[in-house]
Amino acid sequence: MRFSDVFSKTNVAQLCIGDKTFRTPDNSDMNVTCGSDKVYLTMLLCPIYFNGFNETMMFLNSQHTNPACKGEPDWDAKPPVLRFNISITSRECGSVLKVVNETGTGDFAHFSMVQFINISGKVCSKDPSNGAITYFEEAMYLFSCRYSLQYLISNTKMNVSGVTLAVKDTNGSFLSTLDMQLYADQLYETVLGMPIYLKTRVFVQVKASNLTDRFYVLLDRCYATSLPIYIENAHFDLFVGCNHDGQTLMEVNGKRQVARFSFEAFRFTEATNMSISTYYVHCATRLCVKDICPSLVEDCSARKRRGVSDPDSVSDVATVTSGPITINIENGYLLPGDGFGKAADSTVVAVSVIAGIIGAICLTLVAFIVYNKYYAKKVPELGKTIMYPRD
Incomplete structure (x- = not known):
């Protein structure tokens, strides 16, 4: 036609x-x-x-x-x-x-492996x-x-290792490098190893370095994505202001040169059929003068945030990103290993031992019953009392 x-x-x-x-x-x-x-x-x-x-x-x-x-x-x-x-x-x-991995060439030749996004x-x-x-x-x-993943990260103000922010006051500009680290304990001492298991509690710390003590770290929002970059309609909010996911616990925010919170490990439903899945945590971060920070932290009881009159007392927002969080699961059951894996493995062993003991007892009882029936036919007098005359 x-x-x-x-x-x-x-x-x-x-x-x-x-x-x-x-x-x-x-x-x-x-x-x-x-x-x-x-x-x-x-x-x-x-x-x-x-x-x-x-x-x-x-x-x-x-x-x-x-x-x-x-x-x-x-x-x-x-x-x-x-x-x-x-x-x-x-x-x-x-x-x-x-996301694809390729050997570095050209401007990226000094990298042994470079990630691209098609x-x-x-x-x-x-x-x-x-x-x-x-x-x-x-x-x-x-x-x-095809884009270099590093290009996309830089172009959206994201960086796996850190991001630099500047704040101004009457004495000029102060530069700080932010970085995010994941920990396995509430003391923030043991770096979280990978892979981890579902419902493992992940402790997140965003820290500022090379910063005058007049400034604190403030997290406006933290969220997770299955790719290292932000994808519209494909992210999960851990918290936005006062709106927290039920498993997210805030610890320190806008009160020190570190901000801390924790959440329980999960996986995206798009990875339901995968034994290994990966996602990333991103936090929209600012630096603020410590006297001004309380006015920027949202009042969750009133559900509103007060503004700040001095723009030089707070930095622009930049996003700092974690390394990959890898979730390990096999056919819906936790694999043997650390944390929940060991608990699951110990439970299986305990159940196996108990089942074995019960099986042995049952087998012994059956053998005893069969033996008695067989021997009663061969020796009819067995079990009768024999009386001998006295001298």
């Missing part, structure tokens, strides 16, 4: 008929630009019309019911095009983000037919972009 058969009576048709791009679609019809924060797709519109479709039928990753996943036509362009702008940190329209997807047509058959051949365009 040709364009002229379906759209010849529309004004739009006149813009494509006679244009050299009014032809069968080709892979070269789409141009992909991997931008700093978005992937930009530009597709020729006339081949789409030639194939029996229009701009209202083209969606990212077949998300036909989501208006946000449609493109914007540009009929002023020569030739006309359809444009898509896709956020590199959003999966709202189903783009696939995959962002890929497709633009698919929606069949206009409503019946049991169709005469339309699906139009599909594939795209992909």
Whole structure:
């Protein structure tokens, strides 16, 4: 079916008929630009019309019911095009983000292994037919972009090892390096080893170094993601102000040069069928003058936060990120090992020993009963009292 058969009576048709791009679609019809924060797709519109479709039928990753996943036509362009702008940190329209490890090259040659994120997807047509058959051949365009994970981390003010913040006062600027560390104990002395098990309590510390004692560390929000970068609609909030997850316990915040809290280890439901899964913790962090910090900490009883009149008494917000938290689970049961693993292993051993003892007792009783019945037939007098005459 040709364009002229379906759209010849529309004004739009006149813009494509006679244009050299009014032809069968080709892979070269789409141009992909991997931008700093978005992937930009530009597709020729006339081949789409030639194939029996229009701009209202083209969606990212077949998300036909989501208006946000449609493109914007540009009929002023020569030739006309359809444009898509896709956020590199959003999966709202189903783009696939995959972390891959590669040997470092070029600017990254000094790294033995470099992580990249591939962002890929497709633009698919929606069949206009409503019946049991169709005469339309699906139009599909594939795209992909590759980013250095370090680039994405830096570009979103995230860093696995730390982030630098500056605050100003009347004496100038003070620089501080923040870093996040995970601990296994409430004293924050034993670094948490990996992997860990579900419901293991994780103690998180965000610490400032090289900072004058006039400033404290304040956490506005902490959340977890399955990738080292923030993904819209794919994160779990540990706390946002006064709103805490039920397993999150706040210890110190806005009162020292360290902030501390803890939570119970979990896993994302997308990893249900995986024995090993990984996620990361991120905290939106600021430095504040210690006399001002109390006014910035949200009043949870009143559910409001007081503002601060002096902007030089608080730094901008930056996000510091943990290393990977690895959860180990096998077929729904905890594996042998430290913590909960040892407890589970000890329980199995105890149950096995008890079962063995009961089995041995039952076997002995059965053998005793069988023996008595057999021997009673062979020696009928067994069990009778024999009387001997006295001299």
